[in-house]
Amino acid sequence: MATMTAAQKRALAKAEYDAFLAACPSRRLLDRISDKWVALILSALGGGGSRREGAGCAGEPGPMRYSELARLLAGVSQKMLTQTLRSLERDGLVTRTATPTVPVTVSYELTDLGLSLHQMMRGLKTWAETHMDDVLANREAYDGRTA
Amino acid sequence: MATMTAAQKRALAKAEYDAFLAACPSRRLLDRISDKWVALILSALGGGGSRREGAGCAGEPGPMRYSELARLLAGVSQKMLTQTLRSLERDGLVTRTATPTVPVTVSYELTDLGLSLHQMMRGLKTWAETHMDDVLANREAYDGRTA
DNA sequence: CAGGATCCCGCTAGATACTG
DNA sequence: CAGTATCTAGCGGGATCCTG
Secondary structure, eight states: OOSOOHHHHHHHHHHHHHHHHHHOHHHHHHHHHTSTTHHHHHHHHHSSSSSOGGGSOOOOOSOEEHHHHHHHSTTOOHHHHHHHHHHHHHTTSEEEEEEOOSSOEEEEEEOHHHHHHHHHHHHHHHHHHHHHHHHHHHHHHHHHHHO | OOSOOHHHHHHHHHHHHHHHHHHOHHHHHHHHHTSTTHHHHHHHHHSSSSSOGGGSOOOOOSOEEHHHHHHHSTTOOHHHHHHHHHHHHHTTSEEEEEEOOSSOEEEEEEOHHHHHHHHHHHHHHHHHHHHHHHHHHHHHHHHHHHO
């Protein structure tokens, strides 16, 4: 049939919208930083961060080795760590440097771009620390009313 | 056996880390805003936003009806729209107002908290528009080298 | 040491149909 | 109009094993 059904029209509109979203810079940024481990890696490499205090991560920035990261981010699997690191490298947010010592040594470091992103994330963190209590309070109040 | 295996130790460390993440304000904020539709709804209700220009959304803030949102966000399913709206209401970021006219009329509006979040997201958007081109360029360069 | 390959599972977004 | 209910497929992510 030449004329479209309503369902077809909706499907088309959705496809267009999805395409629009895929190209939207803000969306892409969100997709990148909301990756489960990106924020953690960024703050590990960036120095100050969301790492709990007592864990020996005083906050000095600079390069870190693969195994250091793995130890610091206790919850990450090797797969996800590698994968995330790769994609960050691909986006020019970190640099990967392999020195061919006897057991290979690889270190990662933030680029200027990555550092800039890290700065922005700190702003986000500030908002979180300022307002998340309110959000949580609202959430409990809401749950209390419906319970 | 009373002593832990290495695997058990790792599992414990991971559990602790996960618990830490679950309580981390920044993490919670990221989880909330990275929800596929949150940013879209926020910018729809907040007025200025990531909506494409020609779509008749000039940018006036203020309350919007359920069906208006559904039309504006062409790609969203009713389920996700409702679900997202509910969770935003739960967190005190939007208000839901139902007026019992003959066909029910429901409108949503940003709270002050929601507005504050929206402001912060604009900062994020600014970063995205400033730096995402670099990221994309790096990405292409990287892909070009490995191809 | 750093990472590739593979299998597998849970979750969740989405489609569809129904309702006050 | 503004939802709710149900069912399903796809995929992100973890565990495990293997290699240069």
